[in-house]
Amino acid sequence: MNVLQFANVRSVLCLGAHPDDIEIGCGATLETVFPKDTEMRWVVFSGNEVRRHEAVASADCWLNDFPSSSLAMHDFEDGCFPACWRSIKRVFAELSLEYNPDVIFTHYLHDRHQDHRVLAELTWQAFRNHTILEYEIPKFEGDLGHPNVHIPIDPKRMKSKVDRLLQFHHSQASKHWFDREAFLANARLRGIECDTRYAESFHARKLVIQ
Incomplete structure (x- = not known):
């Protein structure tokens, strides 16, 4: 198992079921802890035409400071991934053969x-x-759980993250949870848990630390 030392990370794989998932879940962390020469690969597994355009524009902005970066988009049907399990597994098999990242960001295992x-x-x-x-x-669904890894985020960076979420993923604006207050509130709560203003938080099931 890889040892977790962010300063030595040279490749990161970010996985998102939908456009905006990666940015919501770890967007500020990517900009905070990884060197700009990190190879950053994003894979988004669904999205209609509108959301695909949003995903590309958002990734272009987010990854602009990482010269070695890429975005791959797939077209699995939103809400129906269990029915597409075999096909999605093939994508993962290909990913695991062609890419050996130091760190992987993915969804919460107990997400509902x-x-x-x-x-x-x-x-x-x-x-x-x-x-x-x-x-x-x-x-x-109220399924956030109790994350055990916290990354403190500078307030200006967190507010910039939220600004870009609202700018690039405007098709989601009608959803009651997709607003500035909700994103900052969650980051503020996680910040309280690690004695800072804002934080992004993660579940780490297995880590080797030196």
Whole structure:
């Protein structure tokens, strides 16, 4: 299993079931802890035409400071990942053969959204010798759990993250949980838990620390 030393990280794989998941879950962390020469690969597994355009524009902005970066988009049906399990598993098998990241960001294993849960399960199946951090997505189901890794985030950076979420993923604006107050409130709560103003938090099931 990889040792968790962010200063030595050279490659990061970020997995999101939907456009905006990666940015919500770990967007500020990516900009805070990893060197700019880190190879950053994003894989988004669903999205209609509108959301695909949003995902590309958002990734272009987020990854602008990482010259070695890429975005891959898939078109699995939103809300139906359990029915696409075999096909999604093939994508993971290909990923695991072609890419050996130092750190992987994926969904929370006990997330109650079926698409999120499928990706989390397949992440652990495909990448068995990697550092995996599971991010959280606030939503109706109330399934955030108790994360055990906290990354303090500078207030200006956190507010910039929220600004960009609202700017690039405007198709989600009608959802009652997709607003500035909700995103900052969750980050503020996680900040309280680690004695800072704002934080992004993760579930780490297995870590080797030196």
